[in-house]
Amino acid sequence: MESYFAAAVQMTSTADLEANLEVAYEFVGIAARRGARLVTLPENFAFLGLEAEKLEQAARIAERSEKFLHTAARDWQVTLLGGGYPTPAEGTAKCYNTALLVGPDGSELGRYRKLHLFDVNLPDGNTYRESDSVVPGHELVVVRTPALGNIGLSVCYDLRFPELYRALSAQGAQVLTVPSAFTAFTGKDHWRVLLRARAIENTCYVIAAAQTGEHYARRQTYGHALIIDPWGNMLADAGDTPGMAIAEIDPGRLAQVRRQLPVLQHRQLP
Numbered sequence: 001m002e003s004y005f006a007a008a009v010q011m012t013s014t015a016d017l018e019a020n021l022e023v024a025y026e027f028v029g030i031a032a033r034r035g036a037r038l039v040t041l042p043e044n045f046a047f048l049g050l051e052a053e054k055l056e057q058a059a060r061i062a063e064r065s066e067k068f069l070h071t072a073a074r075d076w077q078v079t080l081l082g083g084g085y086p087t088p089a090e091g092t093a094k095c096y097n098t099a100l101l102v103g104p105d106g107s108e109l110g111r112y113r114k115l116h117l118f119d120v121n122l123p124d125g126n127t128y129r130e131s132d133s134v135v136p137g138h139e140l141v142v143v144r145t146p147a148l149g150n151i152g153l154s155v156c157y158d159l160r161f162p163e164l165y166r167a168l169s170a171q172g173a174q175v176l177t178v179p180s181a182f183t184a185f186t187g188k189d190h191w192r193v194l195l196r197a198r199a200i201e202n203t204c205y206v207i208a209a210a211q212t213g214e215h216y217a218r219r220q221t222y223g224h225a226l227i228i229d230p231w232g233n234m235l236a237d238a239g240d241t242p243g244m245a246i247a248e249i250d251p252g253r254l255a256q257v258r259r260q261l262p263v264l265q266h267r268q269l270p
């Protein structure tokens with residue numbers, strides 16, 4: 001693993017698939033020109049609209065998203081994470097919420113399906129029933145790359161389940177990715193503290209791409225795409241407008257923090 005720059009992109013995606021992909025392509029290009037070698041796009045980067053519409057168009061969204069990720073990674077010569085986006089779940093009428101990691105040569109490096117589904121009634125009046133359209137995955141994914149380190153994949157609501165990240169770090173993850181579409185309501189109180197906790201307790205870098213702003217109906221997302229170091233310091237914050245957070249992922253810093261606080265070696269429970 002070498003030192004490198006990573007980007008967490010922040011978008012305001014809509015139900016217009018092609019328009020979202022155009023914005024994403026431009027952002028991957030900006031990140032690449034700013035020196036990023038790992039670029040991460042938020043959950044729902046390709047489509048953020050009504051669940052029913054998403055389900056109906058899942059096959060096309062999946063096909064376009066995957067073609068896009070392969071093309072953009074190759075064109076801009078970056079390792080690119082996209083997701084989640086819906087991929088049809090065979091044998092069911094639902095889809096998975098899938099995140100895909102693609103290398104600069106366009107090869108598929110890892111594929112993760114969101115484990116924890118957001119079925120929540122929020123006090124602001126919004127109701128989320130992700131399991132109406134999505135089935136959960138059943139596999140943990142740590143992608144081992146010589147250049148960028150070991151990358152543990154997760155998506156959005158997974159962030160609230162520390163045991164997932166503990167398992168990823170126990171499997172060798174050094175960088176945790178959490179592409180998200182966090183609600184504005186929960187994000188203001190929980191987003192930073194949960195991301196920083198995952199970084200601190202696992203002594204890992206955390207890279208969290210985000211959705212921001214008004215999408216449809218009363219859906220509003222929080223923004224603040226973040227990159228956090230293994231000590232829990234926030235290295236970059238994209239604020240609340242579309243753009244990106246860029247910061248250096250430094251294996252020297254990772255090793256230093258792991259020497260100072262060897263918590264991963266002090267675990268008593270499996």
Ligand SMILES: O=C(O)CNC(=O)[C@H](CS)NC(=O)CCC(=O)C(=O)O
Binds near residue numbers: 129181186
């Ligand atoms: O709202 C939309 O349509 C887009 N959002 C999503 O697709 C996903 C699943 S519904 N959102 C989350 O997981 C938010 C989690 C979260 O916000 C928390 O844990 O507090």
